[in-house]
Each structure stands twice: as structure tokens, then as C-alpha cells.
Amino acid sequence: MLLRIRDLDVTYRTAAGPLPAVRGVNLDVNAGQSVGLAGESGCGKSTLAATILRLQPPSARLSGSVLVDGEDVLTMRWGPLRALRWAGASMVFQGALHSLNPVRRIGQQIAEPIRLHEPSVSGAEAARRVGELLEQVGLPASRAATYPHQLSGGQRQRVMIAMALACRPRLVIADEPTTALDVMVQAQVLTLLRDLVRDLDIGLLLISHDLSVLSSTCDRVAVMYAGRIVEEGAASQVFKDPRHPYAAALAGAFPLIGDLAARFGPAGLPGDPPDPRHLPTGCSFHPRCPVAMPSCAETDPPAVPAGPGRTAACLLVGDPEREPA
Amino acid sequence: MSAGEAVPRLTARQVTRRRRRESARRTWNEFRSHRSGVVGLGILVVFVLVALGAPLLADATGLKVTAATGGVLEAPSAEYWLGTDDNGRSVLTLLIWGARVSLFVGLLATAISMVIGTLVGVASGHFRGWPSSVLFRLTEWFLVIPFLPLAIVMASVLGASLINIVLVIGVTSWPGTALLIRAQTLSIEERPFLERARALGAGHWHQMSRHVLPNVMPMVFANTTLTVAIAILTETTLSFLGLGDPLRVSWGSMLDDAFGAGAITTGAWWFIIPPGICVILVVLSFTLIGRALEEIFNPRLRRGILDETSKPRRRERS
Amino acid sequence: MNGPLLEARELQVRFHAGRGKRPVRAVDGVDLAVGRGEIVALVGESGCGKTTLARTLLGLERPQDGTVLFDGAPLGYGSGDLKRYRRRAQLILQDPTGALNPRQTVYESVAEGLRIHRAVARKQREGIETSEVDLVSAALAKAGLRPPEGFFMTYPHELSGGQRQRVVIAGALALEPELLVADEPVSSLDASIRGEILALLLRLRDELGLTVLVVTHDLGLAWNIADRIAVMYLGRIVEVGSTEQVLQAPEHPYTQALLSVVPEVEEIEPVVLAGEPPDPSRIPDGCRFHPRCQALAGGAAEAAGVADRCISDPLPVIAAHGGHRAACWLAEARSPSSP
Numbered sequence: 001m002l003l004r005i006r007d008l009d010v011t012y013r014t015a016a017g018p019l020p021a022v023r024g025v026n027l028d029v030n031a032g033q034s035v036g037l038a039g040e041s042g043c044g045k046s047t048l049a050a051t052i053l054r055l056q057p058p059s060a061r062l063s064g065s066v067l068v069d070g071e072d073v074l075t076m077r078w079g080p081l082r083a084l085r086w087a088g089a090s091m092v093f094q095g096a097l098h099s100l101n102p103v104r105r106i107g108q109q110i111a112e113p114i115r116l117h118e119p120s121v122s123g124a125e126a127a128r129r130v131g132e133l134l135e136q137v138g139l140p141a142s143r144a145a146t147y148p149h150q151l152s153g154g155q156r157q158r159v160m161i162a163m164a165l166a167c168r169p170r171l172v173i174a175d176e177p178t179t180a181l182d183v184m185v186q187a188q189v190l191t192l193l194r195d196l197v198r199d200l201d202i203g204l205l206l207i208s209h210d211l212s213v214l215s216s217t218c219d220r221v222a223v224m225y226a227g228r229i230v231e232e233g234a235a236s237q238v239f240k241d242p243r244h245p246y247a248a249a250l251a252g253a254f255p256l257i258g259d260l261a262a263r264f265g266p267a268g269l270p271g272d273p274p275d276p277r278h279l280p281t282g283c284s285f286h287p288r289c290p291v292a293m294p295s296c297a298e299t300d301p302p303a304v305p306a307g308p309g310r311t312a313a314c315l316l317v318g319d320p321e322r323e324p325a
Numbered sequence: 326m327s328a329g330e331a332v333p334r335l336t337a338r339q340v341t342r343r344r345r346r347e348s349a350r351r352t353w354n355e356f357r358s359h360r361s362g363v364v365g366l367g368i369l370v371v372f373v374l375v376a377l378g379a380p381l382l383a384d385a386t387g388l389k390v391t392a393a394t395g396g397v398l399e400a401p402s403a404e405y406w407l408g409t410d411d412n413g414r415s416v417l418t419l420l421i422w423g424a425r426v427s428l429f430v431g432l433l434a435t436a437i438s439m440v441i442g443t444l445v446g447v448a449s450g451h452f453r454g455w456p457s458s459v460l461f462r463l464t465e466w467f468l469v470i471p472f473l474p475l476a477i478v479m480a481s482v483l484g485a486s487l488i489n490i491v492l493v494i495g496v497t498s499w500p501g502t503a504l505l506i507r508a509q510t511l512s513i514e515e516r517p518f519l520e521r522a523r524a525l526g527a528g529h530w531h532q533m534s535r536h537v538l539p540n541v542m543p544m545v546f547a548n549t550t551l552t553v554a555i556a557i558l559t560e561t562t563l564s565f566l567g568l569g570d571p572l573r574v575s576w577g578s579m580l581d582d583a584f585g586a587g588a589i590t591t592g593a594w595w596f597i598i599p600p601g602i603c604v605i606l607v608v609l610s611f612t613l614i615g616r617a618l619e620e621i622f623n624p625r626l627r628r629g630i631l632d633e634t635s636k637p638r639r640r641e642r643s
Numbered sequence: 644m645n646g647p648l649l650e651a652r653e654l655q656v657r658f659h660a661g662r663g664k665r666p667v668r669a670v671d672g673v674d675l676a677v678g679r680g681e682i683v684a685l686v687g688e689s690g691c692g693k694t695t696l697a698r699t700l701l702g703l704e705r706p707q708d709g710t711v712l713f714d715g716a717p718l719g720y721g722s723g724d725l726k727r728y729r730r731r732a733q734l735i736l737q738d739p740t741g742a743l744n745p746r747q748t749v750y751e752s753v754a755e756g757l758r759i760h761r762a763v764a765r766k767q768r769e770g771i772e773t774s775e776v777d778l779v780s781a782a783l784a785k786a787g788l789r790p791p792e793g794f795f796m797t798y799p800h801e802l803s804g805g806q807r808q809r810v811v812i813a814g815a816l817a818l819e820p821e822l823l824v825a826d827e828p829v830s831s832l833d834a835s836i837r838g839e840i841l842a843l844l845l846r847l848r849d850e851l852g853l854t855v856l857v858v859t860h861d862l863g864l865a866w867n868i869a870d871r872i873a874v875m876y877l878g879r880i881v882e883v884g885s886t887e888q889v890l891q892a893p894e895h896p897y898t899q900a901l902l903s904v905v906p907e908v909e910e911i912e913p914v915v916l917a918g919e920p921p922d923p924s925r926i927p928d929g930c931r932f933h934p935r936c937q938a939l940a941g942g943a944a945e946a947a948g949v950a951d952r953c954i955s956d957p958l959p960v961i962a963a964h965g966g967h968r969a970a971c972w973l974a975e976a977r978s979p980s981s982p
Contacts, residue, residue: 040833041804182688183860187904187915209834246835253834257866257890257905264845266867268838272803288835343796517741521811524701525756525818526729528722535755539746 001067002171002203003029003052008064010047010056019276021047021060023227031170034197034204036214036235038250039224042273045207048224049173052205053085068171086113089171090164094179099160100148106159107144110134113166133162138192154185161192171203178213190217211250215239223247226274226284229303233310243312245289283315291316355621362617368610372603376424387418388574398586398593408595410579411586419574420599426575427607430491431557437495438552439502443545446506450514451533461507468500476559480568487570494559502548509541543622550615554608561604576600646715647676648854649700649822650963655708656699665924669695670706671878676963682848682855684865684886686901687875692923696875697824697858702728713822730760733815737827739807743799749810750795753779756818778817785851786813787843805836812843823847826858841867862905866890874898877931878923879960884967894969896938929954930972938973947976
């Protein structure tokens with residue numbers, strides 16, 4: 001198991017009281033596997049991603065465990081943690097324009113982590129590896145000599161992916177890597193990520209608010225709401241046959257073209273995600289849930305098996321009378 | 326205008342007024358948490374009270390050379406707490422009345438400078454094409470002219486009176502403000518709410534007064550306090566150079582007199598140090614207040630609480 | 644009056660990029676008609692000119708060539724003409740957080756248009772008993788913010804993203820316009836909020852008879868709400884037709900490629916076009932899509948005997964009126980009946 005998260009809690013201390021961002025999350029990623037994490041802004045998915053590399057802000061209080069290759073990141077010493085951040089696991093951020101240094105050539109920027117983590121590598125060897133990496137992400141090696149502003153948005157995002165791959169990590173975490181990109185460029189980047197997972201046998205944790213993007217790219221998908229994973233399972237199953245009402249709403253938000261029910265019938269959820277400081281009692285989704293029952297306001301449902309290889313945290317799951325969807 | 330329109334206008338205005346009061350209170354609460362700002366405000370309040378209460382604290386006849394009662398450059402004593410000047414006047418009396426002139430010049434000159442700087446800055450940032458270029462060139466032109474020689478030339482051409490000193494300082498100190506406000510305006514012009522206002526049919530005046538100005542005002546406020554400090558120093562400098570109003574006593578003219586009377590060589594420190602310290606204290610108080618306001622109004626200097634969208638971990642990379 | 648509410652005729656908008664550079668042909672010959680009470684989606688990648696076209700249709704950009712007709716009359720560019728037009732056509736921007744002045748309350752933001760156009764006094768002159776508070780409340784309620792009074796005193800940062808977009812919509816509705824131009828109205832909103840805002844646009848059309856032009860890159864959005872779709876590529880409309888026609892039987896290879904990469908459509912083998920959207924300052928000869936066209940590269944155009952035309956013959960502008968059309972030599976060769 002490459003990544004194994006168990007009972008992870010992340011709580012921010014703020015002036016207005018404790019803010020639980022991640023609540024009891026369990027998640028696994030294997031080598032050669034891509035796992036999608038879906039959820040809306042404020043659901044804790046970015047906090048979860050940052051915590052995997054212990055990059056969470058200093059005001060956060062953690063409990064539980066995050067095992068990367070069997071070692072707990074949360075208790076790791078500084079030296080091994082530094083090594084882990086590039087060589088073991090690396091991150092691809094959204095907004096590639098702001099993450100690249102505008103006054104340095106992209107070749108130098110890609111070589112930087114290599115030279116930092118492997119000081120024995122010679123200049124020529126580093127340049128050779130930069131060329132290799134660029135070709136791996138579908139850019140000509142000659143692009144190493146260009147500056148970020150000479151590249152388009154999609155090319156910059158490819159450079160970010162090349163940087164993340166520079167020290168041959170085993171785990172790549174991509175936080176909304178395609179958010180600012182056009183549909184066609186998004187498709188290019190997603191295809192690239194999928195190919196890299198297959199060819200390099202890395203584990204990929206792909207984070208997005210768009211469940212349809214995840215379902216077409218990932219093997220497994222976890223849906224997060226108010227800091228908790230509410231449904232987890234094989235990507236196509238979660239997208240096509242969601243068991244949790246929130247997962248169903250996310251799956252329905254982006255309609256199937258040709259689906260007559262969605263024609264002039266956009267599906268949405270009333271209300272807004274809850275304030276993490278004042279979570280509703282019981283199931284935190286019940287105030288917006290279209291199929292909520294009185295007991296939903298009292299019982300916070302645990303994740304229960306919802307079919308082979310999948311779980312869902314909903315009182316209706318496992319109740320044959322009132323199975324949703 | 327009919328009565329039907331006046332009534333809801335009033336309620337809408339009440340609504341706004343209440344929100345403004347609330348935001349002013351929030352700003353005040355935040356200001357109070359900046360200790361240096363509070364110290365600055367305290368010093369300033371003391372000087373303002375002294376300036377306002379000058380007639381109560383010291384008899385104005387003490388300013389007349391002819392009515393001087395003390396000896397020449399007497400050292401501090403029970404009667405003259407801060408000694409006397411070369412004409413036998415009490416330095417303390419001069420200092421108290423000098424506060425009036427220094428603060429008056431500082432505040433009024435700053436007001437002039439702020440109005441010109443804000444108008445030029447907002448206009449040159451808002452308009453496109455030649456009006457913007459002309460205003461920008463004008464600003465640059467004023468900026469590169471050496472400030473003190475210009476002020477000296479203007480003061481000697483216009484004649485030495487208090488109002489002229491105010492005008493000279495006001496007219497020469499605005500370009501820095503204009504540049505700052507222009508840069509801020511340019512960044513606000515890029516924000517979508519201006520596009521929305523244009524699509525709603527807003528004219529230039531509406532866009533500038535309703536959208537740009539309220540968003541640059543905090544910057545103007547913070548800048549004001551810093552400009553006051555500069556204006557007071559300039560007044561002191563001009564008076565020291567003998568270009569001040571000869572009929573009024575200011576801290577600058579006191580320093581000039583002290584210099585002229587050879588207070589330094591005769592060791593009459595009581596004639597030089599008190600006005601110098603007063604200038605430093607007032608300038609310092611304005612600077613402290615300005616720093617605190619800047620930190621309150623400029624979110625980039627403020628450390629906010631972390632939310633999901635801000636990415637502190639990005640720093641880890643670079 | 645049965646003509647379209649909004650019409651573009653041979654519209655051209657060019658920007659000068661600077662000395663020694665070629666002008667950017669952002670909109671390069673567009674005919675488009677939007678009927679009354681119709682929802683039309685203008686679809687394309689970023690840089691295709693769709694936002695410039697929308698701004699030109701609103702009179703925020705002045706075309707070098709061609710005319711914008713509103714209600715049958717050409718748009719005037721005098722300040723009085725534009726101000727009158729602004730009352731009838733409103734813009735909704737992509738990012739509701741940026742579109743609201745952070746220092747204005749919701750009440751002030753919604754009342755802004757009313758104050759600019761002195762709408763309250765105008766209504767009273769027409770003998771309608773009303774007040775600013777009434778109009779602001781009505782607009783907020785129409786945009787789904789209930790009870791409206793509860794939102795008067797709030798500032799944008801106290802609202803959620805969906806609520807902010809509703810405030811922007813309310814600000815546009817306050818003037819009771821006939822046309823809404825929405826530029827990516829939901830792309831910065833969360834997935835679960837998206838449907839609610841789209842449903843609101845549909846309801847406004849049904850209840851108020853509003854005409855809506857939605858600018859988007861999102862084909863799913865078009866399927867959700869649009870009656871008709873116009874697909875834009877490099878300054879031109881390359882395919883237009885009813886939503887069903889364009890999305891279920893696309894004729895232009897570009898539309899086919901766009902559709903194939905939408906993750907929701909699984910039946911179609913994805914055609915991921917290589918490269919980036921090209922530069923509008925260097926529009927290729929012949930069909931402007933030919934350097935990236937998968938039908939030309941794959942030999943389909945060759946087989947139909949139009950490959951040479953694709954590379955060298957420019958295509959005519961698609962007429963605004965009429966049914967489903969595509970600006971493609973291959974599509975034309977396959978259906979010889981169509982003109």
C-alpha cells in the first residue's frame with residue numbers, strides 16, 4: 001500500500017473557535033492506481049491533500065495516521081520528511097502561472113528539485129533528465145530554454161507535472177490540475193496523467209470538484225462532504241450509480257448530453273455547504289438532502305459497505321426498503 | 326422629487342449609515358490592538374490639546390518681543406521652565422504657540438496635497454488615452470523637480486505668509502500620493518465590478534466616485550498621516566531657512582532664531598532641543614498612526630485566517 | 644414585432660496588439676440572431692472570441708465593421724443611446740466575487756442600476772406607485788434571495804458563492820431588462836450550486852420572458868438550458884443549430900471533437916485535438932480549423948474530395964437565420980442538398 005490514511009482529523013484553531021476541516025478520513029492509494037477525491041470548496045479536500053505532505057498550516061491540530069510507504073508522515077522527523085516531499089510524493093497545484101518563477105527558464109526550474117535532492121547529479125546529467133521529463137509530459141526537450149510566459153496555460157501545467165515527476169516520486173497528488181484550463185486542454189492533461197500512472201507505476205491522488213472528470217480518469221473515487229468521505233468506490237460505479245444522495249447530486253450536476261431528463265432540467269441542491277464551525281447535528285448533509293428522514297438529524301451515519309468494494313455513509317444505504325437512487 | 330421617493334431613500338440611507346458606523350467601530354477596535362498606533366494617537370492628542378488650549382496655557386503677550394520680561398538666553402528656572410530666548414521671551418510660551426502654527430500648516434497643507442493627489446491619481450488611473458498620459462506626465466514632472474528648491478522659489482515669489490507656506494507645501498507634495506493612488510486605481514479598474522458598473526450604464530463620474538474612490542480611500546487615509554509628517558518637517562525647514570511667516574512663531578522659526586542667536590555656540594540647549602523634540606514627536610506620532618492604519622487597511626500586510634482557497638504550502642516549493 | 648431581439652450582422656472586432664504586431668482578429672465576421680424569449684449558448688474555447696463577441700453585442704466594445712441590431716434598430720454609440728440600451732440589456736459576469744464591490748452592501752449593489760437610470764422617478768412619472776426599496780426587494784426575490792430584507796445590509800464577503808451570483812443577477816433584473824448576457828455564469832461556482840443558478844435562468848425566461856445569451860465553454864450547460872447553440876472557433880461561428888441538432892448530430896469536426904472530450908459522453912471515442920487554440924492574429928487560410936482538423940488529418944476530407952478546398956478556400960459566414968448549419972467543406976460535400 002503506497003498511501004494509507006487512517007482516522008485522520010485536521011482541526012484549525014481560529015479566532016472564532018475550532019474549525020474541523022477533515023473528520024475521520026480513511027483513504028488508500030496503491031501504486032499504479034489513480035484515486036479521485038471529489039468535493040466542493042470548503043469540504044476539506046485541499047487540507048487533506050496538504051496534510052499528506054505535512055504542508056498543512058501551522059494552526060492545524062492533527063490526529064490519526066498518514067502512512068506513505070508504511071511510514072507515518074505525521075510523526076516523521078524533518079530530514080526524512082524533506083526527502084519524502086520530492087522523492088517520495090510530490091504535488092501538482094492549480095494555477096500553474098503563479099507557481100512558476102517568471103524570470104527563470106523552465107529547464108532550470110525543473111532541474112532545481114533534482115539538484116537539491118540528488119547533489120551528486122552533474123549538470124549535464126540533470127539537463128538530460130530535464131529533457132526526458134519534458135518529453136514524458138509531451139513537450140519537446142528544447143522547451144527547457146523557454147520562460148514561463150512563452151508557454152500556453154496547458155503547456156505550463158505540463159511543466160508543473162514535469163516538475164512533480166523530477167525526482168521520480170511514487171505518489172503524485174494533483175490538486176485541481178485542470179481547473180483553469182479549456183475543455184480540450186483539460187482532456188490533454190487528463191490523458192497525460194492517466195498515461196503516466198500506467199507507464200511509471202505511480203500512485204495518483206487527483207482532486208477535483210468535478211466528479212465527471214474524476215470518473216473518466218480514475219480507478220476509484222471518494223466523495224467528500226463537510227470534512228468526511230461520504231462515499232467511496234470504483235469510479236464508474238460511484239458516478240453512474242451513486243448510493244449517497246450527495247454523490248448523486250454531484251454526479252447529476254454535470255449532465256449527460258443526450259439525457260432527456262437533464263434537458264431544461266438542471267439538477268442542483270438547494271442551500272449551501274455547512275459552516276464547518278457549526279455543523280448540523282446527525283448527518284451533516286441532512287439539511288440539503290432530498291431524501292432526508294427524521295432520524296438523519298440525530299444519527300451521524302458511519303461508512304458502511306454499499307456493495308462490493310464500496311462504502312457509503314448514509315442511513316438509507318443497506319435499508320432495502322428505501323435505497324436511494 | 327415626490328414624497329414617495331424621499332421616504333425609501335431615507336431608509337436606504339439609514340441602512341448604509343448603520344453599516345458605516347459598524348465598520349468604523351470594527352476599524353477602531355482593530356486600531357486599538359496596534360500598540361504603537363495607540364501611542365502615536367496619544368502623543369498627537371496631547372499636542373492637539375496644547376495647540377487648542379494655547380490661550381489658556383500661556384499668555385499671548387509673552388510672544389511680543391517688546392513685552393519680554395526675562396533676560397537674554399536665561400537657563401531654565403522656576404519662573405521660565407524652559408528658559409528664555411535671545412529676546413527674553415519664555416521658550417515654553419513660544420513652544421505652546423508654535424504648536425498651533427506647526428499643526429495648522431501640517432494639516433492644511435496635507436489636505437491640499439491629498440485632494441490634488443487623489444484627484445490626479447484617480448483620474449489618471451481611470452481614463453484611457455491622452456488625458457491619462459497628460460496627467461501622468463504632469464505627476465512625473467512634479468516628482469522629478471527637486472522639492473525643496475521649488476518650495477523655496479515659490480515661497481520667495483509668493484511672499485512669506487502662513488497661507489503661502491501652506492500652499493507651497495500642498496502644491497509640491499502631492500505627486501507621491503498621486504502615483505500611489507494611480508497604481509491602486511489601475512488595479513481596481515481591472516476588477517470585474519467596474520465592468521459590471523459599465524454594463525449597468527454607469528458614467529465616468531459614477532464609476533470613479535462610487536467604485537474607485539471608496540476602494541482607494543483607505544490608502545489615502547494611511548498616506549495622509551505620512552504626508553502630515555512631511556509637511557510639518559517642510560514647514561520647519563522653510564522657517565529655518567527664513568522663508569516662514571515672520572509674524573508668527575513656529576517650531577521651525579524658533580530653530581531659525583536659535584541658530585541665528587548662536588544658541589549652539591553659547592550652549593543654550595533649552596532654545597534648540599525642545600522645538601526639535603516637539604517636531605520629532607509630532608512627526609513620529611503621525612508615522613506611528615499611519616503605519617497602524619496601513620496595516621489595518623492593506624490586507625496584504627495583514628495576516629488573515631487560512632481558508633481552503635489560500636495556499637500557504639505554495640511557499641514551501643519556491 | 645417578430646424579428647429577433649438581438650442580431651449581429653457581419654461583425655468584425657480587431658484589437659491592435661502594438662506596433663509591428665498583427666492586429667488580433669477577435670471577432671472575424673459573425674452573423675448571429677437571438678430570438679425573443681430564447682436561450683442561446685455561445686460555445687467555444689478561451690481565446691475564440693466569444694467574450695469579445697458578447698461584449699460587442701452589449702455595446703461595451705465597438706466593432707470595426709458590421710452592425711449590432713437590438714429590437715430591429717442598429718445600436719448607436721452615442722452616450723445617450725448606449726445608456727438607453729443599458730437599461731434593456733444586462734451583463735452577468737463569470738466571477739460573482741469580483742463583480743460585486745466589496746465596500747457596497749447588497750442593497751447598494753442591487754439599487755445601483757436603478758439610481759444610474761433614475762428608474763424610480765421614471766416609473767412614478769408613468770404613474771406607477773413604487774419605491775426604491777420595493778424594486779430592490781422585488782429583484783432580490785426574483786433572483787431567489789428570500790426574504791429580501793434579510794440581505795439588504797449584508798456585504799458580499801458574508802455570502803456564499805451562489806448567493807453572490809444571485810445578487811449579481813438581481814442587480815441586472817432590477818432594471819427589468821429584455822436581454823441578459825451571461826458570461827460563464829456558473830463556471831466559478833460549486834457543482835451543487837450550479838444547477839440552482841441554471842434553473843433560475845430558465846425560470847426567468849419562463850416567467851419574465853427574458854432573452855438570454857449564455858457564453859460558455861461547457862457543453863453540459865448548453866444541454867441543460869439552451870434552445871440553440873452557436874459554436875465559435877477563432878473569431879467565427881462554425882456551427883449553429885438547435886441544441887439537439889448540434890449536440891446529438893454535430894456536423895463540424897470541431898464540434899465533434901469538443902463533444903468527444905466531455906467526460907459525460909462515453910459513447911464517442913475521445914478525439915483529443917493536439918496543440919493549443921491557435922493565435923487570432925494569424926488565422927490560417929482556407930478553413931480556419933484545418934491545421935487541427937481530425938477529419939482532414941484522418942483522410943475523411945481526402946476521401947470526399949474536399950481536402951484541397953479545406954486548405955485553400957475560405958468558407959462563407961454562416962447566415963444568422965435558418966436551421967442547422969456548419970461552416971465545413973466536408974459537411975457540405977456530404978449533404979449536397981443544403982446550400
